[in-house]
Amino acid sequence: DIQMTQSPSSLSASVGDRVTITCRASQSISTYLNWYQQKPGRAPKLLISAASSLQSGVPSRFSGSGSGTDFTLTISSLQPEDFATYYCQQSYSTLAITFGQGTRLEIK
């Protein structure tokens, strides 16, 4: 299986901060990388697909980049509603889809 490792596992930041979350794959996955946001008690919500494609309705302060093994999710200016847990997910290996362990973004 392709292992997905996110860093950091948790992060404290303030409203207005620029935040970057990293996701590293154990082998090259081209750009088959997706990002989700999950708030407590809610289902995950797709933010970015194919490494950098922002989903309709997702604020432009969210952006994704990367290819191969290293990917980043950036929030340019944190808003109160952005405090949540973020997951990356690879879809390169269609026989074994895997997620990162999650990054919990908390208010400082």
Place this chain on the structure above:
Amino acid sequence: QVQLQESGPGLVKPSETLSLTCTVSGGSISSYYWSWIRQPPGKGLEWIGYIFYSGSTNYNPSLKSRVAISVDTSKNQFSLNLRSVTAADTAVYYCARLPTTRDWFDPWGQGTLVTVSS
């Protein structure tokens, strides 16, 4: 727009079979892949498996020996059976659409908590 809704028992006894159904509304189940994903309390997401509307399946290797996913196109539903459950299978179970096997999960159902306990 397409919406998904999980249904099934919230409590299952150890060694028994966990059975859940996902009902798709607002669109046809045809032409897409449909998946189950779970999340133990306080933990991360684990992909369980997916099924194509035609019936072909693929499962997480770690669960493959206990999992079966089926589809009923006439009812616009797909189902999950997980055999021989233990407390480690306690989780929120989500169903989700996967446009192709190399795509992303969207949309998701709201999730349903299944507790394995005697």
